[in-house]
Amino acid sequence: KQEVTQIPAALSVPEGENLVLNCSFTDSAIYNLQWFRQDPGKGLTSLLLIQSSQREQTSGRLNASLDKSSGRSTLYIAASQPGDSATYLCAVNSGYSTLTFGKGTMLLVSP
């Protein structure tokens, strides 16, 4: 059974810092991996999708990498801003179409 772990559970940084969020998964036979953002009381916003054959994806200040063989992904956020404050969720698609989620990293960026 696929299990997804996210470290750290919470992170607080001052505005402007570059930061890395980590995601690990137990079964490397995946189709893709998605990173989501969730604001308090809201649904999930898809940030990036990395296919199993890809090593990284970039969108603006966000860069996600994937090392399938070691079961790891990282989300890099450059020049963090207070508006980046949210919970970031990593989810793995193991080929059965449904997603297995981690518990998320709660990020607080202070001005």
Next chain:
Amino acid sequence: GAGVSQTPSNKVTEKGKYVELRCDPISGHTALYWYRQSLGQGPEFLIYFQGTGAADDSGLPNDRFFAVRPEGSVSTLKIQRTERGDSAVYLCASSLRTGRKDNEQFFGPGTRLTVL
């Protein structure tokens, strides 16, 4: 185009009552998914539809939970004899297709269910 929409946004009910939660997927998306998110946890899969049929319902916790998608678009999640433990945010997602590495799921805002 509009994203995934869910109604109601909030639902408060009493233990033992029946509830229905509705999901409108993105137009043209053939796959629809239901997830449940408890406080402080990531979403957990409940059921997914490919077209009108339930392709995988292995995540439904028990037979009090049922979902339909009669015309391959709107879906309704139905919960009978609600229990306090059913309290959670119920999330719906849709995707253009399944079984492909570029299959990206898009989520709705969720329905917060509170069972008193």
